[in-house]
Amino acid sequence: MHFDPTIPFKYWDALLIGLGTSLRLTLICLAIGIALGFVTSQARQSRLLPVRAVATFYVELFRGTPVLIQLFWIFYCLPMLIGAEPGNFISAVLSLSLYAGAITSETFRAALKSIPREQYDTCRALGITGLRLAIWVVLPQALLRAIPTLLSNAVALFKESALISAVGMADLMFIGSSIANRTGRPVEMLTAVAIIYFTVAFPLTRIVGRIEARILRRLAV
Amino acid sequence: MRPRLFPWRKATETMVQNKLLKIHNLHKSYGDLEIFKGLSLAMDRGDRLVIIGPSGGGKSTLLRIVMGLEDIVGGDVYLDGKPYILRDGGKTKIDHKLQARVGMVFQHYTLFPHLDILRNLTLAPVKTRGTPRAEAEAKAMALLDRFGLAAKARSYPSQLSGGQKQRVAIARALMLDPDLLLFDEVTSALDPELVAEVEAVMMELADQGMPMMIVTHDMHFARNIASRVVFAAGGVVVEDGPPEQVLDNPQVARTREFVERVFARKK
Ligand SMILES: Nc1ncnc2c1ncn2[C@@H]1O[C@H](COP(=O)(O)OP(=O)(O)OP(=O)(O)O)[C@@H](O)[C@H]1O
Ligand SMILES: [Mg+2]
Numbered sequence: 001m002h003f004d005p006t007i008p009f010k011y012w013d014a015l016l017i018g019l020g021t022s023l024r025l026t027l028i029c030l031a032i033g034i035a036l037g038f039v040t041s042q043a044r045q046s047r048l049l050p051v052r053a054v055a056t057f058y059v060e061l062f063r064g065t066p067v068l069i070q071l072f073w074i075f076y077c078l079p080m081l082i083g084a085e086p087g088n089f090i091s092a093v094l095s096l097s098l099y100a101g102a103i104t105s106e107t108f109r110a111a112l113k114s115i116p117r118e119q120y121d122t123c124r125a126l127g128i129t130g131l132r133l134a135i136w137v138v139l140p141q142a143l144l145r146a147i148p149t150l151l152s153n154a155v156a157l158f159k160e161s162a163l164i165s166a167v168g169m170a171d172l173m174f175i176g177s178s179i180a181n182r183t184g185r186p187v188e189m190l191t192a193v194a195i196i197y198f199t200v201a202f203p204l205t206r207i208v209g210r211i212e213a214r215i216l217r218r219l220a221v
Numbered sequence: 222m223r224p225r226l227f228p229w230r231k232a233t234e235t236m237v238q239n240k241l242l243k244i245h246n247l248h249k250s251y252g253d254l255e256i257f258k259g260l261s262l263a264m265d266r267g268d269r270l271v272i273i274g275p276s277g278g279g280k281s282t283l284l285r286i287v288m289g290l291e292d293i294v295g296g297d298v299y300l301d302g303k304p305y306i307l308r309d310g311g312k313t314k315i316d317h318k319l320q321a322r323v324g325m326v327f328q329h330y331t332l333f334p335h336l337d338i339l340r341n342l343t344l345a346p347v348k349t350r351g352t353p354r355a356e357a358e359a360k361a362m363a364l365l366d367r368f369g370l371a372a373k374a375r376s377y378p379s380q381l382s383g384g385q386k387q388r389v390a391i392a393r394a395l396m397l398d399p400d401l402l403l404f405d406e407v408t409s410a411l412d413p414e415l416v417a418e419v420e421a422v423m424m425e426l427a428d429q430g431m432p433m434m435i436v437t438h439d440m441h442f443a444r445n446i447a448s449r450v451v452f453a454a455g456g457v458v459v460e461d462g463p464p465e466q467v468l469d470n471p472q473v474a475r476t477r478e479f480v481e482r483v484f485a486r487k488k
Pocket of ligand 1: 251254256274275276277278279280281282283
C-alpha cells in the first residue's frame with residue numbers, strides 16, 4: 001500500500017465539521033477557564049485559609065495530573081457522584097474548563113505579581129483605593145500583562161482538546177481517527193489531522209510573540 | 222470665627238493654628254530598625270521645606286508618612302490644625318479627608334502605563350471625586366499646556382522621556398488641588414540633561430506659593446527653591462533653618478559635617 005495523499009481530501013467535509021467542534025469547544029472552555037482562572041487567582045490570595053487551601057489544591061491537582069485522566073475522572077466519576085449522566089459534551093466542557101482554569105489562574109497570578117508596588121502607592125496617594133483600584137488600575141494592567149500567556153494557554157488548550165475524542169466527542173481527532181480506522185489509512189488521515197491542528201496553532205503562536213513585544217514596549221515605563 | 226464647641230481645647234488649637242503641617246514627637250520603626258525617635262517638625266503655608274540627610278536616614282519614610290502611606294509607632298500629625306494621623310487603640314488612624322489634601326510625586330514617576338497621558342491625569346478626579354469628565358479634561362489640558370506637554374495628551378507614558386513623564390506625574394498630582402505637595406527625589410532617576418525641565422516646573426509652582434516638602438540630593442536646587450532646609454539624621458531633626466544657614470553656615474557640628482561631605486563630593 002502506497003502513501004496516498006489524496007485520501008484525506010475525500011473526507012474534507014467531515015474533517016471540517018470536526019475542526020468546528022474542536023474550535024467551538026476550545027473557545028467555550030477558554031472563556032469559562034479564563035473567568036474561573038481569574039477568580040481562582042484571587043482566591044489564592046485570600047486572607048481566609050480554607051479559601052486559599054481549596055484554590056491551591058484545585059490548581060495543583062489539575063496542573064499536576066494528565067488531562068486524559070482528569071477527563072476520565074469527570075466522565076466516569078461525576079455520574080456516580082451526582083447520580084446523573086451529564087452527557088459527553090458537558091463532561092468534555094467541564095473537564096477542559098477546569099484544566100484551563102488551573103493553568104490560566106497561574107497566568108493571572110504571575111501578571112498580578114508583576115504590577116510594581118509603586119503603582120499601589122501612587123493610587124493611594126491619589127485616593128484611588130478598593131474596588132476602584134482593582135477595576136481601573138490593577139485589572140487592566142494584569143490583563144495586558146497576561147494576554148501573551150493567555151494566548152499560549154489557548155493554543156495549548158486547542159491541542160489538548162484532542163483528548164476529548166477519547167470519550168467519544170466527535171472533534172477533529174475523533175473524526176480523523178474514525179475515518180482512519182474505517183479506511184485503513186491511519187498514516188494519511190492522522191497526518192492530515194496534524195496538519196490541520198498545526199495550521200490553526202502555528203499562526204497563533206507566531207502572533208503571541210508579536211503581541212508580547214508590543215505589550216512589553218507599552219508597559220516599559 | 223466659628224463659635225467654639227469645646228472651649229477647653231482652645232490651647233492646643235491655637236498651638237497648631239496657622240501651621241499647615243505639624244508633626245509632633247513622631248516615632249517609626251521597621252521591625253527592630255528605629256527610623257524616627259521623636260521627630261518634630263512644623264510647616265507654614267508659605268513654606269517650601271527641603272529635607273536633607275544621610276542615605277537611609279528616613280527621608281522617604283517621612284514623606285510616605287505625611288502622605289498617609291505608612292503606619293507609625295507613636296506621635297501625631299496635624300494638617301491645617303486638624304488631627305490627621307495619630308495612634309489610637311494600638312493602630313494608626315489616618316483621616317482620609319485630610320489625606321486627600323496632600324499630593325505626592327515619586328522618584329520613578331509611576332504613571333499608569335495602560336492609560337494615555339490625558340487619562341493618567343483625569344482618572345483620579347473622575348473616578349474618585351466625581352468630577353465630570355469634560356471638566357477634568359479641560360483642566361488636564363490646561364495643566365499640560367502650562368507644562369509644555371499639550372501635544373502629548375494622547376501619547377502613552379512609554380512614548381515619553383523621563384523628564385516629560387515626571388512633569389506629567391506632577392500635573393497628575395496637581396489635578397486634585399493639593400494643599401501640600403511632596404516630592405521624593407523626583408529628579409534622581411533622570412538623565413542629567415532632563416533634570417532642568419522638571420526643576421523649572423517645580424520653581425514655577427514655588428513662585429505661585431505652592432507649599433512643598435522636597436527631598437533632593439541636588440544642593441544647588443535646594444538652595445534655590447527652599448524657604449527652609451531641614452537636616453534630619455539619627456531619627457530626629459538636627460537643624461532647621463533658612464538655606465543660607467543650614468547649607469552655608471550650619472550651627473550644629475553634625476550638619477556641618479554632612480554638608481561639607483556632600484559639597485566635597487560634588488567637586
Ligand atoms: N518597607 C520597609 N521595610 C523595612 N525597612 C524599610 C522599609 N522601607 C525603608 N526601610 C528602611 O528604613 C530606612 C530608611 O529608609 P528611607 O527610604 O526612608 O531612607 P532615605 O533617607 O529616603 O534614603 P535614601 O536617601 O537612600 O533615599 C532604611 O534603612 C531602609 O532600608
Ligand atoms: Mg529615599
